[in-house]
Amino acid sequence: MTSTSAKNNLFPPGLVSNLQQVLSKKNNEGEANRESDQAKDNVESTDPSASTSEEAIETSKPIVLVTNADGIDSPGLVYLVEALVREGLYNVHVCAPQSDKSLSGHSVTLGEMVSVSSAEFDGAPAFEVSGTPVDCVSLALSGALFSWSKPLLVISGINRGPSCGHHMFYSGVIAGAREALICGVPSLSISLNWKKDESQETDFKDAVAICLPLINAATRDIEKGLFPKSCSLNIEVPTSPSSKKGFKLTKQSMWRSTLNWQAVSANRYPAGHFMSNQQSLGIQLAQLGRDASAAGAARRMTTQKKNVEIESIGVAGKSDSNRVKKHFRLEFLDKDQEETEDDLDFRALESGFVAVTPLTVSPYTERDILTAASDWISAALH
Template sequence: MDCLVNSGHRPKIMVTNDDGIDAPGLRALVQVLVSTNLYEVLVCAPDSEKSAVSHSITWIHALAVKRVEIEGATAYAVSGTPADSASLGISTTLFPSIPDLVISGINMGSNCGYHIVYSGTVAGAREAFLNGIPSVSVSYNWVAGKSNVHDFKLAAEACLPMISAVLAEIKKQRYPERCFVNIDLPTDVVNHKGYKLTKQGKSVVKMGWRQVTSNTQGRRVLSTMTMDTNPEVCTEMDASPISGEHLLFKREVRGAPVLEDDTDYQCLLEGYITVTPLGALSPADIDCQAYFKTLVPGVLESSSSSAL
């Protein structure tokens, strides 16, 4: 990859997300990056909210792309997913050259533990990583009643030292190619305790299901952004007709967080900006490898014996 960060030009940073191109987190990040006058800022993000779509991609249908005015940046809204947006943005089909760094965020809500698997924000960074582009996903631990939209600017400013450090390492050709970085910022971001290297924890909460009785009750969806920034506004999905033969179930959160020392969510709650290196896939624990090392060789022999 021919990174312009090595040629004396301003580094190119491409921003994407899963909350949509109009989300306050993305807009704050772009504003802060532009205000430094150190980077050429590109934006390629979904045209609407695509939270929790994980690493889904659009395969059959064409993507619709529209130019969007964002001061100081070259920006496009994409009809697809975060992974679609990241892929298109780094392809040189939309922009004339490959970005030096992709940043996905700033997400409204933390992305820790197993929730990283569901996250469209993390997927935007992972897609860049899969294509050999250094990338970072960024999330802010929004809490209703405590957080406000201005916190996104504070979060973006708090990320600048890490962004600068990553670009410096890329310029020196020392940045690792086998991982990307997931950053979570604490709720009280102005009083954060600094950066802390962490590892991915387990699931923060468990998901459950509750049976409901009406179409409206079962299909109402509140985005994190809509719910927390404007409590009086409820966004409801377009409800397709459901016959009386169907059972309706609504997802709900159950259980307590899983807290472990030196993991992302635990350190985030302690007030640190967590920095968690991630790979494309999570390898199985060593004890699981040992278990299957014993099991697999005897499977065919056992199957042949039982057939006799």
């Protein structure tokens, strides 16, 4: 397939629906090559003169850093890491939040202590971090955790729920990939269009199988200098990955949900359950975002206590009973979308395609970057 229309039309019109056979062929070719390489390795291992150690072989593999936003124990990350290790092509490392930070956006933890603990992953050194996805990527790239200076590729995901349209600004999984891009490292973000009462955990495994050929193509072409520079690819996998229609090159839409604030009663705790006003307020605030970890909630409660004490001194003589306190909970509500173009991310996703959207942080050269990205995606998928 060619993409001669890329200059006139931002995305090639021929990127289409019948990619399953092509990807299957790529998988078969890759498997044959791996079997050939394995046979060669077995022969070399029987040669007494072979001096290459297992450690040297491991360090010769390209380094791939995996992070996410749902937390280090989430099935999307676990299945992805297992598959990358099983491929045997990469030196896989993991640095991910210890709890759910999926709506943290591009936030960082500034002026507060961030704790890091080792985590268990077969075949992949791993750390869990008390901070955000951006903290994880920034810390991993700083050289403070791993011996290498820079990975070949950063993969953020697989996220539970889509990150299309304006949700990209809220998304922690995209923020992790964006931070890598800001630091000069190519990156991919991956999300599964999870739907309650319809999706199941094994869908993440299917999503990994779908994305693996694209990951392999990316690492191969990054090494060759052929991967598009100054952009990240956001990959959105449909609700039923095993029945996908194919891949579709897409552009970011204006899609978003309505932010809906619900008033929460301060007396929602059962009778006999004692909690101070400060504690109640701290916990309510922690529950406003999915990004609140247990440590974060504790910090918020402590901060609230300090603020209340200081304020009570400053307003001496005023009764606390005269102060108005309200509690709210934020929810996302789906709303009808007016955009109808087929090459928009959420439209392709709803139609059963895997939506691949190039993203950039450079507004001045965006068109050239996205054109180069569209050319690469077309070549990689065909």
